[in-house]
Amino acid sequence: MIPIDEDGNLFGKVNIIDALIVVFIVIGALGVAGLLLNDDSGREDEVKATIEVQVNGVHPYVADAISEGPVDESVVVAVVNKTVEPTRTVVKSENGTLREQSHPQKRTIQLQLTVNATSSQDELLLQGEPLEIGRSVHFDLGKTTVNGTITRLDVDGNRSSR
Structure with a gap:
């Protein structure tokens, strides 16, 4: 069984391009949040x-x-x-x-x-x-x-x- 069908859906449910876009948005949001929350006030x-x-x-x-x-x-x-x-x-x-x-x-x-x-x-x-x-x-x-x-x-x- 091939996980991507002829319409580009992953397992027949999710479009692979849409899934990749969501993954990149989540990774980007986590990176920005990490930079904003990084507190250097405790740095020595x-x-x-x-x-x-x-x-x-x-x-x-x-x-x-x-x-x-x-x-x-x-x-x-x-x-x-x-x-x-x-x-x-x-x-x-x-x-x-x-x-x-x-x-x-x-x-x-x-x-x-x-x-x-x-x-x-x-x-x-x-x-x-x-x-x-x-x-x-x-x-x-x-x-x-x-x-x-x-x-x-x-x-x-x-x-x-x-």
Whole structure:
């Protein structure tokens, strides 16, 4: 049995040309609907950001383990700059007054880092959390890991600091 008869009807009921036209119209409508319903608002774009992080009260060997230059980690791209100072601490003097002095061992590190961040819906994210000044962060810098506080943020030339 041949599925198309001498009138061009498929199985004697539907004209094959009409059926193809309907199929193309349905495919076209689904394609247009897919384009219109495709929402890019949840799309995340990777951006490079330069941040400054203050790391307080670390041992000198931790400060020495951080070197300027590229870092082979997914979040931190490079340590751009590093400054190390003695950590300032408040102590009580013999007469009971408080005074500030340098800690004999602990160090405070200021790091300028280039990091991989993501931009999503007008929000900048670092490690899945909002990238903002004052936020505590944990970084793997290859030879060592540090916890610090973001003190400055620069994305695409827009600089913020506290």
